[in-house]
Amino acid sequence: MISFWPETASTLAQRIDVIFAGLLALSGTILLLVLCLLIGFSVRYRRGSAAPRGPMPEVMSREFEIGWTSATLFLFVFLFWWATSVEIKAFLPPKDAIEVQVVAKQWMWKTLHSNGAREINELHVPIGVPVRLALRSQDVIHSFFVPAFRLKQDVVPGQLHETWFQATKLGVFHLLCAEYCGTDHSRMRGKIVVMTPEDYAAWLAAQPEGDDLAKEGAALFVERGCSGCHAPSAKVHAPSLAGLYGRTVALSDGRIVTADEAYLRDSILQPKKDVVAGYEPIMPSFAGRLSEGEIQSLVAYIRSLAHSPEDRS
Amino acid sequence: MSPTIRSLWLRNLAVWAALLGLLTLSYFAAFWKLGSLTTAIGFGIAAVKALLVLVFYMELKEARGLVRLAAAAGFIWAGVLFALTLSDVLTRS
Amino acid sequence: MSEAAERLIREPWSDLGRQKHGATFGIWLFLASEMLFFGALILTYAVMRIGHPEAFAAAGRETNLTFGTLNTAILLTSSLTMAVAVQGSAAREDLRRLVIVCLALTAALGVAFLVVKGFEYREDLDRSLVPGPDFPLPEAPAQIFFALYWVMTGVHAVHLSIGIVLVGRLALQGLLGRLELRESPDVEVTGLYWHLVDIVWVFLYPVFYLPGRSS
Amino acid sequence: MSDSAALGELPLPTEPDYLRFSRTVGSWLTTTDHKRIAILFAIVITLFFFMGGAAITVVRLELVSPEGHLITSDTYNKLFSFHGIVMVWFFLVPSIPNTLGIFLVPLMIGASDLAFPRLNLFSWYLTVAAGACTVYALIAGGVDTGWTFYTPFSTMFSNSHVFAAAMGVFLAGFSTIATGVNIIATVHMLRCPGMTWFRLPLFVWAVYATSIIIVLATPVLAISLLLVMAERWLGLPIFDPNRGGDPILFQHLFWFYSHPAVYIMVLPAMGVVSEIIPVFARRRIFGYSFMVYAILAIAGIGFFVWGHHMFVSGMSPFAALIFSFLSFIIAVPSAIKVFNWTFSLYRGQIAFSAPMLYALGFIGLFTTGGLSGLFLAAIPIDVHVTDTYFVVAHFHYIMVGGSVSAFFGGLHLWWPKVTGKMYPESWARFAAILMYFGFNLTFFPQFVAGYLGMPRRYHTYPPEFQIYNVMSSSGAAILAAAYLLPLGYLTWSLFYAAKAPSNPWDATGLEWSTTSPPPHKNFLRQPRVARGPYDYHPEGQSAEVGPPSYQREQELLQ
């Protein structure tokens, strides 16, 4: 069956389709205009036809040129403004979004729900609820692409990317890798399953009790020697991480930053970048010594400490 | 030494002296504790030195407009490269 | 127009003045291209330094400031002799000897630069300041500094070597009387190239030798 | 018009033409004659065009079925990478500037050669060396990074011959810089008496502007590839995120060149079309001076928009807005050009010879491709269609439908001048029309598939896209036939066709005032010019007979 319009299954998709249709109409008109003029002139002024020739009429002058130059200019500025306003509206995720961690690697998508449920090349989400994605890549650049949602985000190794969507249609949709990533780029495909909230809750509950992310992180925290410095009992003078997440931190160079995920991540991978005020920059970098998944677990663990009663010393 | 030769040397030696003076300045300025200003001074001095070479040794002072245009194009386009790339790098979150 | 000048005219030019102007213009176009070539490298450096200021300061302290400064002085001096050679060849008087001597000096200073640079490279290698497993500094991005150090000084050295060959060739041809130094566009064109290579080094000096000295 | 270079006033040369000037192979390989070097370039790029075409023919064959079984994924990746690299750097970038450009620019401005003839020859040898590297990369096992060489895949993960391929492109870049410098200096320094800037044919303007882009953009490509080579060879960590490097920086450097490069690929084509239309519409090009400003504006603004290739790459949203805005602005001068071509037909005497068919095809296809570029410049739409077949369709519409068509148009227009032989007109018209239909059948379905979400560089794909791929592949078969036709009949014409007169089209350009093919030194006497280009008279008489309509139009335009 031949179709001309992709499925429209997210709030974003509806808004983008409007712009697309508008542009389509506009450029269709212009193309038609150009083609009509081309064909019209070609037929009327074919060699040997009886149409009158002579010099160009008076009206076709400099003003003509300036006229269409400024007309197109205004049109383009308008188009830019229109498209951009949609873009900006879609930029920040709503506060109540549920969160999913995505790890891309050659050649699969791993998704992790906040309760620790894991999927490979699949992502189950509820309909009508905003979903925030935190994406990372373990090797090369991939791109998270869901055509039905008009959603695409490159995932560059070494960076944390965020994007979000809100599904509006039940069903199963393609998840594709859109950035060329090597041999099996075209097989790096998965599916997004949009379910009713009830089904979703049921599905989530039925997932094997997979180690909770934060629990895994806690184990790693000891295993990788973090606790050697960061545990309250440690001899080294290192900040306690309890209650850190979401707070503001004063740095030794005078900056004040919020301890969000990117900050935690940087603290682990590039500790020298943001040194906490009052501490020596002795923490070693763990770049290359932890996999993406392990970093995620550690970050999740540190986040889980945010609510512990123990105060920060 | 003919007068032509003397004026040739004098003119160019003056520029050379200025260049070496700037080099010395730049050497010591690198040790001043002025934060990022130190870096700026280092590159500022380099720019002045480059300008001296361009204007006097490469004779842009006497060159025709066309030649100056070619020289300016290199700098302007390098400026575009810097400005737009840094517009991303400096505002990336 | 002198007979010698007549001999210098090449197809498709019809008079020597225009041919010279054309050669100057042509080499400047190439130099504009070179500015973007090195500009892109310096941009790479700038972006990396913005991302990792401490690592770059730490790495900057490891380069040999003495060698760097000495080499800058050598190149600036070679620019002096080159400028005198070019202006001498354009002078109304016949300054043949001066031009040849200055060209030879320029080439010699260029070689001196490479020799100093060679010592510096050896020292860097001895201290294994090469990106890789044996790299002595703890900060990973310091390796980027040294990656750029090797690439940029290396590319500069290649340019300089080409310059030495060109200048040396002119000096030799002049000495053997094979070249009409006075009207030939070659001296001026080579001179412009030489100066640009010099300017590139003037920027490499604060790029690689000055960071981190004040802390 | 007493002291003008009116056609026919110049004494016809008696010395042998440039083809017969000397006959040994050695004389060709050491020639500094711009016309012969143009032929040498033409041979190389023809070779590469068919190599690139052969590679993509296999790809199109494979894409007929969703789960391709013809070749492995690795082979598939190598084929489209080779196709992209070859078509861009070894065919389209040098196509018009290095063949028609270096052949015609001296002829059109009344010079006897390019400013630096030996540099010109050097440029050809660089291209040959570059081509050798690329062919080596292919024979040794291919390269699978795509033509974009994105890091860190190209630096740390690809197991293919990235180094050799990058080296090839690196050298090809320097070859184009050499030609660019040469052309700029020639246009500035060697115009014959009376050839003022605003009497230059638009083709010269276009190649001149292209050369400026080449000279200022290509070095940055060289650096980005140099760093990739250094990283592969020596393990330098510049783009390695694990050691603090920045993969996105590579994209900035690459696109700083490669966006302007798309104008390197289309401006000369625009120049060709601006020459064809006046000849066959017997009309002065409409709004000549605006056409010139538009060319310069495209060349200038083209440097400010590269970030539109990186909207979803993780670039800062602020920078994305700047780049999106500037991408819309660059469409304005393109619009000026489209409208001016169209209005050049008004009140003309239009003959539908093969070059004119190509030119008309160009206008329609370029407009379609350009308009689809506006979709891509709008960030929210680009987020959906980037890295899909929508983009593939966009750039093939401009580069194949536009530039390649224009190249063929120019080839036919100047074939008599270059070779001294006429081409067979009805075959040529047939090929032009076949190309047009084959082209649309190949690439229009890709727009649809792209918006539906078919990603590019996909060896296998979800089955619902099959129908579009089958259409596209069948179009490609027609297209291949249409490209093989000219190869056949043009070769035939070299041996069997009628000898061409000096000015078969009754055209006004200076290149038509010398013999076909031109003598070794182009003109026997220094030409002089006393009027603007395109001095045609719409009532159908030839240029010499009619009154100088040019002046009257000039007055009207004041």
Ligand code: HEA
């Ligand atoms: C010759 C080649 C060429 C040319 C001329 C262009 C011209 C343009 N291109 Fe294209 N482009 C490419 C070759 C080219 N492109 C290639 C090769 C790629 C992909 C590279 C890769 O990833 O592999 C690409 C990709 C590409 C992208 C990135 C897509 C992506 O990867 O996500 C974008 C985004 O903005 C873009 C935009 C434009 C625009 C706005 C123009 C404009 O210059 C077009 C201007 C022309 C017109 C607009 C038509 C005429 C105008 C009128 C008739 C006026 C009236 C119109 C109105 C009033 C609306 N192009």
Ligand code: HEA
């Ligand atoms: C610049 C010029 C240019 C030209 C002229 C072409 C010409 C063509 N391109 Fe090209 N294309 C690119 C530039 C170009 N392309 C680029 C830059 C890419 C991106 C690469 C990347 O992703 O990295 C691309 C990618 C690309 C793809 C996407 C591949 C993918 O993403 O998986 C496709 C798919 O259909 C395609 C098709 C075609 C076709 C059918 C032609 C036709 O017009 C070709 C017609 C010519 C022939 C068919 C030759 C005829 C001769 C023969 C048939 C003889 C054959 C002999 C034997 C087989 C023995 N191209």
Ligand code: CUA
């Ligand atoms: Cu992952 Cu493509």
Ligand SMILES: [Cu+2]
């Ligand atoms: Cu672009």
